[in-house]
Amino acid sequence: xxxxxxxxxxxxxxxxxxxxxxxVLSAIAEEFNHLFSFETHxxxxxxxxxxxxxxxxxxxxxxxxxxxxxxxxxGGPKWDLNPSHLRPERGLLGIRKALDLxxxxxxxxxxxxxxxxxxxxEEVISGSDLLIVRELTGGIYFGSPSERRDNGQVVVDTxxxxxxxxxxxxxKAFKAAQGxxxxxxxxxxxxxxxSSKLWxxxxxxxxxxxxxxxxxxxxxxxxxxKLITNPTHFDVIVTENMFGDILSDEASVLTGSLGMLxxxxxxESGVGLYEPxxxxxxxxxGKGVANPVAMILSAALMLRYSFGLDDEAKMIEDxxxxxxxxxxxxxxxxVENGRQVGTTEMTKLIVDFI
Amino acid sequence: xxxxxxxxxxxxxxxxxxxxxxxVLSAIAEEFNHLFSFETHxxxxxxxxxxxxxxxxxxxxxxxxxxxxxxxxxGGPKWDLNPSHLRPERGLLGIRKALDLxxxxxxxxxxxxxxxxxxxxEEVISGSDLLIVRELTGGIYFGSPSERRDNGQVVVDTxxxxxxxxxxxxxKAFKAAQGxxxxxxxxxxxxxxxSSKLWxxxxxxxxxxxxxxxxxxxxxxxxxxKLITNPTHFDVIVTENMFGDILSDEASVLTGSLGMLxxxxxxESGVGLYEPxxxxxxxxxGKGVANPVAMILSAALMLRYSFGLDDEAKMIEDxxxxxxxxxxxxxxxxVENGRQVGTTEMTKLIVDFI
Ligand SMILES: CC(C)[C@H](C(=O)O)[C@@H](O)C(=O)O
Ligand SMILES: CC(C)[C@H](C(=O)O)[C@@H](O)C(=O)O
Numbered sequence: 001x002x003x004x005x006x007x008x009x010x011x012x013x014x015x016x017x018x019x020x021x022x023x024v025l026s027a028i029a030e031e032f033n034h035l036f037s038f039e040t041h042x043x044x045x046x047x048x049x050x051x052x053x054x055x056x057x058x059x060x061x062x063x064x065x066x067x068x069x070x071x072x073x074x075g076g077p078k079w080d081l082n083p084s085h086l087r088p089e090r091g092l093l094g095i096r097k098a099l100d101l102x103x104x105x106x107x108x109x110x111x112x113x114x115x116x117x118x119x120x121x122e123e124v125i126s127g128s129d130l131l132i133v134r135e136l137t138g139g140i141y142f143g144s145p146s147e148r149r150d151n152g153q154v155v156v157d158t159x160x161x162x163x164x165x166x167x168x169x170x171x172k173a174f175k176a177a178q179g180x181x182x183x184x185x186x187x188x189x190x191x192x193x194x195s196s197k198l199w200x201x202x203x204x205x206x207x208x209x210x211x212x213x214x215x216x217x218x219x220x221x222x223x224x225x226k227l228i229t230n231p232t233h234f235d236v237i238v239t240e241n242m243f244g245d246i247l248s249d250e251a252s253v254l255t256g257s258l259g260m261l262x263x264x265x266x267x268e269s270g271v272g273l274y275e276p277x278x279x280x281x282x283x284x285x286g287k288g289v290a291n292p293v294a295m296i297l298s299a300a301l302m303l304r305y306s307f308g309l310d311d312e313a314k315m316i317e318d319x320x321x322x323x324x325x326x327x328x329x330x331x332x333x334x335v336e337n338g339r340q341v342g343t344t345e346m347t348k349l350i351v352d353f354i
Numbered sequence: 355x356x357x358x359x360x361x362x363x364x365x366x367x368x369x370x371x372x373x374x375x376x377x378v379l380s381a382i383a384e385e386f387n388h389l390f391s392f393e394t395h396x397x398x399x400x401x402x403x404x405x406x407x408x409x410x411x412x413x414x415x416x417x418x419x420x421x422x423x424x425x426x427x428x429g430g431p432k433w434d435l436n437p438s439h440l441r442p443e444r445g446l447l448g449i450r451k452a453l454d455l456x457x458x459x460x461x462x463x464x465x466x467x468x469x470x471x472x473x474x475x476e477e478v479i480s481g482s483d484l485l486i487v488r489e490l491t492g493g494i495y496f497g498s499p500s501e502r503r504d505n506g507q508v509v510v511d512t513x514x515x516x517x518x519x520x521x522x523x524x525x526k527a528f529k530a531a532q533g534x535x536x537x538x539x540x541x542x543x544x545x546x547x548x549s550s551k552l553w554x555x556x557x558x559x560x561x562x563x564x565x566x567x568x569x570x571x572x573x574x575x576x577x578x579x580k581l582i583t584n585p586t587h588f589d590v591i592v593t594e595n596m597f598g599d600i601l602s603d604e605a606s607v608l609t610g611s612l613g614m615l616x617x618x619x620x621x622e623s624g625v626g627l628y629e630p631x632x633x634x635x636x637x638x639x640g641k642g643v644a645n646p647v648a649m650i651l652s653a654a655l656m657l658r659y660s661f662g663l664d665d666e667a668k669m670i671e672d673x674x675x676x677x678x679x680x681x682x683x684x685x686x687x688x689v690e691n692g693r694q695v696g697t698t699e700m701t702k703l704i705v706d707f708i
Contacts (some may be wrong), residue, residue, distance in 0.1 A: 084551075087545060089545045089546075093546070118475075119474050119475060119478045119582050119583050120473050120474060120475070120582075121472075121473060121474070121475055124473045140494075140511075140513065140546075140547065141546055143510070146547070146548045147548055148548065148552065152517065152552070153516055153517045153518075154514065154515070154516050154517070155514070155515050155516075155517075155548055155549045155551075155552040156497070156512060156513065156514050156548070156549070157494075157512075157513040157547045157548055157549050158510060158511075158512055158513070159494065159510065159511040159512070159513065160508065160509070160510050161508070161509050162507055162508050162509075163506065163507045163508070163509075164507075189596070189599075191441060191443045192443075192447070192494075192495050193494065193500070193511045194500045194501060194502065194509055194510070194511055195509045195510070195511050197438075197509075198502065198506070198509040220599075220600055221599050221600050221602075221603035221604075222603065224578070224600045224601070224603050224604035225603050225604060225606065225607045225612075227604075228473050228474075228582065228604065228607050228608070229473050229607050242543070243600075245543075245574075245575050246574055246575050246578045246597075246600055247578070248575075249575035249576065249578050249579050250575075250578035250579060250581075250582065250604065252579065253579045253582050253583050254582070258579075
């Protein structure tokens with residue numbers, strides 16, 4: 001298989017972990033006889049420094065032509081006081097919109113050897129395995145008006161969804177549930193928001209098309225509770241952009257190993273952007289100690305979702321598990337009797353496995 | 355002191371626990387020579403059944419004339435399929451707006467003897483003591499337009515704040531922080547929302563007036579994580595309506611005893627509505643097993659915030675602690691070697707203490 005991949009290292013540890021993903025993918029290409037070509041572009045703070053914009057045209061164009069995109073992370077204190085349009089996050093929001101990456105998929109599953117690091121009691125978190133499907137290109141993130149009025153005395157943001165935007169993300173979630181344990185939790189605030197009422201209606205309409213999926217509705221506030229008290233309750237959660245932002249970050253700390261969590265953002269033609277859930281971690285950037293696993297597992301998701309290469313994805317995941325089983329880990333994790341290694345050593349362990 | 359209190363039992367266990375609060379307040383009145391008069395009105399599902407509306411005029415008028423309001427809980431499966439305007443929650447939203455109860459205060463502090471029931475590890479939750487100050491009458495809950503457009507193809511909700519609405523809640527939170535450990539966390543999504551940017555600007559402006567309070571800004575997604583990984587980090591959290599809804603519910607399960615948590619909703623003249631954080635629990639309603647403590651502690655908050663009766667509030671809180679210390683608890687809690695009692699017994703224990 002011949003695939004062209006755009007790498008967007010971004011800022012901070014993004015620059016380090018993207019190299020790890022590239023090494024692992026090169027090993028996979030060799031092992032399975034694929035041809036993966038790579039092209040690197042700037043986004044976020046790095047792009048602001050070089051081109052005066054967090055999302056240069058050349059980056060957008062390259063991504064549009066690629067078969068998939070890997071992103072490291074964006075942001076850092078250097079750009080924190082910049083005006084809105086010159087903030088690194090704008091690059092991220094911009095590329096999501098430009099590629100129409102409407103479906104953000106975040107699988108959250110603890111690693112057995114790492115569950116001890118969870119803030120939750122082991123009996124609460126053990127066995128949890130959930131997928132959050134977040135709508136990523138609509139809602140209050142992109143609605144207009146979003147502005148001051150009356151001389152700055154009033155401020156307005158707008159949550160907008162089209163029926164079609166809701167339908168496609170709901171379909172995506174139903175399909176994901178079919179491929180898992182067949183349970184879908186739709187999260188909304190239907191007792192207050194009109195948009196949530198439409199969301200619920202659409203899930204109700206779609207239900208008939210997926211008779212093998214059991215559907216439930218949970219209000220966003222109740223979901224925020226239940227994720228903590230009963231995380232094993234969930235299989236697939238589907239929700240709108242802002243609720244998904246909050247709940248997926250909440251869920252990401254439950255297993256105690258944020259540095260291991262990948263994410264995928266996909267459009268209708270299957271092209272996707274894959275990135276770790278963690279941020280650019282400016283405090284440890286450049287020190288060679290960053291955990292590359294979330295980025296490497298994001299590359300595995302790319303192989304599976306965008307290229308349909310299941311065996312290859314599985315091999316990467318097995319490689320990660322085997323490194324953990326052997327007791328290796330990076331500085332962000334505490335493992336009893338473990339052997340702490342840096343970014344390149346951790347990567348090499350996984351490459352060697354392949 | 356002479357005070358007139360409106361009781362709104364509402365639905366489910368609300369009807370039971372409101373009696374407990376009344377009994378405890380009567381004991382306090384006797385002990386401290388106050389005159390508390392009570393008047394009961396309907397709200398929520400009970401009001402729908404009797405008057406065809408979740409918030410009758412007579413209820414609103416009575417509350418407007420009262421010195422304070424105690425609310426049990428609203429809602430239940432019986433009304434779940436009703437159209438929006440005939441849902442019990444509308445009564446709650448309506449009374450908040452009618453009394454301009456802009457400040458929702460939720461103190462969250464674990465009881466030592468109950469922390470073992472927390473989903474979090476004891477070393478994570480132990481020592482946490484935080485207050486969430488949620489804006490309650492603005493934002494996307496009340497903004498218009500909130501409607502379908504283009505034949506139902508598009509749906510819109512609107513997040514609106516006036517500068518004055520933000521200023522008053524921020525002031526409230528700064529003052530609360532002064533009376534506590536002097537730390538304020540303002541939660542927003544300033545990297546995406548215009549309303550959050552104004553919110554942050556106003557906190558920055560106000561800061562100078564409260565030099566004894568240390569301020570930090572945390573994005574809502576990061577706050578959802580930090581509440582779990584490091585709950586002891588927080589003293590006072592201030593945030594807008596929807597974020598406050600999600601985060602305060604998230605926080606309410608951290609200590610493992612939701613049935614113990616009170617809340618206060620206050621307006622500018624100090625009149626307040628006090629209610630437990632838990633809901634109407636239709637599954638156990640009418641069985642005499644509901645935990646009355648959250649309702650009783652809500653009455654204590656009323657004494658403190660609306661009537662300035664600190665000693666009296668303290669006595670109720672001590673009464674609750676002493677019942678717990680003696681090993682008594684309701685069915686919602688598991689206490690090793692504890693003695694399980696019903697709603698009336700638990701209430702009596704606290705009344706006897708007074
Ligand atoms: C950086 C920010 C705009 C972004 C979001 O809120 O979508 C991030 O929090 C995320 O979840 O990917
Ligand atoms: C019932 C509902 C409208 C309400 C809210 O969201 O405000 C409730 O969740 C609460 O937090 O008091």
